[in-house]
Amino acid sequence: MKEIIFCHECIILDASLVINLCASGKMLEILKAIPSRVAVSDYVADREVLKVYTGPDGDEMRTKASVNLRPYIDSNLLAVVSPNSEDEYLDYVNFASELDDGEALTGAIAKHRNWSIGIDERKGTSFFTRETQQLQLVTTPDLIKHWADTDNSSLSILETIIRNRERRARYHPNSEHPLYTWWNNCGNFYCREY
Amino acid sequence: MDKNILDVIDMSELGRELQQARVRCGLTQEDAAKIIEVARTTLTAIEKGDRRIKADELVKLAHAYGHSVSDFVRPRPKVAISQPQFRGPSLRSPEDTEKVEPFVEKLKQLALNYFELEEITRMPLTRKYPPQYEIEGLEVEEAAETVAIEERHRLGLGDEPITKILRDILEQDVGLRIFYIPIQPAKFSAIYLFDHQIGGCIAINSNHPEERRRWSLAHDYGHFLVHRHKPTADIEDHYRRKPGSERFADDFALYFLMPTSGLIRRIKDIRRTKNGITLGDVCTLATYYGVSMAAMTLRLEGMKVLPTGIGDQIKKGGFKFREAQEKLGLVAIPSRDEELPSRYQYLAFESFIKGFITEGMFARFLGIDRLDARHLAEILQHQTEEVTDKAIIDESIDRLPGTLEDEG
Numbered sequence: 222m223k224e225i226i227f228c229h230e231c232i233i234l235d236a237s238l239v240i241n242l243c244a245s246g247k248m249l250e251i252l253k254a255i256p257s258r259v260a261v262s263d264y265v266a267d268r269e270v271l272k273v274y275t276g277p278d279g280d281e282m283r284t285k286a287s288v289n290l291r292p293y294i295d296s297n298l299l300a301v302v303s304p305n306s307e308d309e310y311l312d313y314v315n316f317a318s319e320l321d322d323g324e325a326l327t328g329a330i331a332k333h334r335n336w337s338i339g340i341d342e343r344k345g346t347s348f349f350t351r352e353t354q355q356l357q358l359v360t361t362p363d364l365i366k367h368w369a370d371t372d373n374s375s376l377s378i379l380e381t382i383i384r385n386r387e388r389r390a391r392y393h394p395n396s397e398h399p400l401y402t403w404w405n406n407c408g409n410f411y412c413r414e415y
Numbered sequence: 416m417d418k419n420i421l422d423v424i425d426m427s428e429l430g431r432e433l434q435q436a437r438v439r440c441g442l443t444q445e446d447a448a449k450i451i452e453v454a455r456t457t458l459t460a461i462e463k464g465d466r467r468i469k470a471d472e473l474v475k476l477a478h479a480y481g482h483s484v485s486d487f488v489r490p491r492p493k494v495a496i497s498q499p500q501f502r503g504p505s506l507r508s509p510e511d512t513e514k515v516e517p518f519v520e521k522l523k524q525l526a527l528n529y530f531e532l533e534e535i536t537r538m539p540l541t542r543k544y545p546p547q548y549e550i551e552g553l554e555v556e557e558a559a560e561t562v563a564i565e566e567r568h569r570l571g572l573g574d575e576p577i578t579k580i581l582r583d584i585l586e587q588d589v590g591l592r593i594f595y596i597p598i599q600p601a602k603f604s605a606i607y608l609f610d611h612q613i614g615g616c617i618a619i620n621s622n623h624p625e626e627r628r629r630w631s632l633a634h635d636y637g638h639f640l641v642h643r644h645k646p647t648a649d650i651e652d653h654y655r656r657k658p659g660s661e662r663f664a665d666d667f668a669l670y671f672l673m674p675t676s677g678l679i680r681r682i683k684d685i686r687r688t689k690n691g692i693t694l695g696d697v698c699t700l701a702t703y704y705g706v707s708m709a710a711m712t713l714r715l716e717g718m719k720v721l722p723t724g725i726g727d728q729i730k731k732g733g734f735k736f737r738e739a740q741e742k743l744g745l746v747a748i749p750s751r752d753e754e755l756p757s758r759y760q761y762l763a764f765e766s767f768i769k770g771f772i773t774e775g776m777f778a779r780f781l782g783i784d785r786l787d788a789r790h791l792a793e794i795l796q797h798q799t800e801e802v803t804d805k806a807i808i809d810e811s812i813d814r815l816p817g818t819l820e821d822e823g
Binding site: 236237240268269270271272273274282285304307310311313314315316317318319320321322323324325342343344345347352390391392 | 421474485489770771778779792
C-alpha cells in the first residue's frame with residue numbers, strides 16, 4: 222500500500238481537496254499531522270465557492286454552509302498565498318488556458334516555489350502530471366491515511382471521516398487511485414444513497 | 416506548455432473581449448486603467464490590441480470585471496453572437512431595452528457555453544430545422560394556421576393535444592437551444608435569438624406558470640419558423656396594436672397548441688352529452704391542451720363556440736384556474752423547469768467525467784457551486800449507468816433466438 226512521503230516544504234491545496242478536508246470534520250487534526258507547511262491560493266480562499274453539506278447525520282444534504290478557513294489560518298496551520306512573481310502570473314495565465322482559475326493558480330505557485338499540489342480533481346491531476354512532472358501530487362486519501370497512521374486512529378473514527386467525505390462533500394476516490402481499496406475497506410459499511 | 420499563451424493569443428480579439436467585459440460591469444477606461452496602474456491611453460491600446468497585455472494585468476482586469484482568467488484565454492469557439500437589434504414595437508422604450516439587456520446577455524452566454532461543450536465533446540447538435548416558411552400574400556391568421564398544421568404534421572403531432580413536454584420536442588426534434596431563466600420584470604415572457612453557427616436560441620421566463628411558458632415557447636417557435644433572423648423580446652402588452660410578425664406568432668401559438676380539427680372533435684364529444692359548454696369544460700380543455708384559461712377561451716371565442724367577451728368576464732369574475740383544476744381532479748401538464756437543457760447537462764457531465772474539463776469548470780458551466788456539481792454528477796452517473804444497463808438488456812434481448820411465435 223502506498224505510503225505518502227512529504228517531499229516538498231509546502232503543500233498547496235486546490236479547492237477540490239479543501240472541500241473534502243473540511244467535510245471530514247477532522248480538518249484541524251489532519252492539518253496538524255502534515256509535516257510540511259500547508260497553503261491555499263488567495264483565489265481558492267477568496268473567490269472559490271467552497272461549501273459542504275451540513276445537515277444532520279442521515280440527512281446531510283438538507284443544509285449546506287460555506288467553508289470557514291479562518292480558524293486554520295489563525296492557528297497558523299494554513300497560509301493564504303498570492304502570486305508574487307512575473308513567472309507565477311505568467312503560468313497562472315498559461316494554465317488557465319486549460320484549467321479553471323483555482324487549479325491554474327495553485328499549479329503556477331507550486332511550480333515556481335517547488336511545492337506539492339493537493340488535488341483530487343481528475344483533469345487537474347492529469348494536467349499537472351504532464352506539465353509539472355517534478356512536483357508531488359497529494360490527494361485526500363493520502364492525507365487521511367497519513368493522519369490515521371500517525372494518530373493510530375481507530376477504524377470507527379476512520380469510518381466516520383470517510384462517511385463524512387462521501388456524504389458531506391460527495392467525494393469518492395476513483396477506482397484507479399492506489400488507496401481505493403483501503404478507502405473502501407475503511408468505509409465498507411457505507412452504502413451510497415441518491 | 417511550450418509557449419506562453421499571451422505570446423500566441425490574438426490580441427485584438429482579447430482586447431475586444433476585455434473591452435466588452437469592462438463595459439458590461441459599468442467601469443470606465445479610467446477606472447480600469449487605475450486597477451492595473453497604467454495611463455488611460457495604455458488601456459485603450461490594450462483594448463485595441465495594439466499593446467500586448469501583461470499576465471498580472473490580465474489577472475487583475477479579469478477579476479475586476481467579475482470574470483475568471485480562464486474566460487479570456489481558454490480556447491473557445493470562434494463565434495460571436497452579434498448584439499441583437501430589437502426593432503419597433505418588440506421593445507417599447509429605451510428603459511425596456513436596458514431592462515432586458517442582462518437577460519439577452521445571459522441567453523447569449525448560455526448558448527455559447529452549450530456550443531463550447533459540443534466542441535469539447537465533439538458532439539454537435541443535430542438540427543432538424545425546416546426551411547423558413549414563406550407567408551407573403553397570406554392573411555396573418557390563415558398563414559399562422561397553415562404553418563401550424565404543417566409543423567404539427569412534420570413533427571408527427573397530428574391534431575391531438577401535445578401531452579409531451581413541448582420544450583423537449585423543440586429541443587430534441589427540432590434542435591433549438593431552450594433555456595428557462597427568471598426574467599424581471601414579469602412582463603417579459605421570452606427572448607429569441609438566431610445565429611447562423613449556434614442556431615435558434617430561446618430564453619423563457621421561468622417565473623411564469625407552465626401554461627404561459629408553453630405559450631411563449633410556441634410563440635417564439637412561430638418567430639423561428641417565419642422570421643428566423645429577427646431577434647425578439649416578447650413583452651405582455653395589451654394596450655398597443657401589435658405588428659404583423661407578433662400577431663402571426665400569437666396566432667401560430669394558438670393553432671399549434673390548439674389545432675382546430677382536434678378541438679372541434681372534443682367539443683362535439685362534450686355537446687353529445689349535454690347542451691352547453693360549462694366553465695368546468697373550458698377548464699378541462701385548457702388543462703388537456705396545456706394552455707391557460709385565457710388562451711382556451713380566446714380560442715373558443717375565435718371558433719364561435721363561446722360568445723365574444725366571455726374570457727374577459729371569466730377574468731373579471733376572479734376565476735381561479737389552479738383551484739378549479741384541483742376541484743375537478745385535473746392533473747396539470749408535465750413540465751421541465753431546469754434552467755439548462757438536459758443535453759447541455761449531459762455534455763457538461765461527459766466533459767467532466769472524461770477529464771476534458773475540471774470540477775471548477777463543470778460547476779461553472781452548470782452555474783452551481785462545486786458541491787452541488789458533485790452531487791449532480793452522481794445523479795447523472797447513476798442515470799447513465801441505468802441507461803447503459805438497459806441498453807445491455809435490450810442488446811441481449813435482440814441476440815436471443817426468435818420468439819415462440821416465430822418458431823411456431
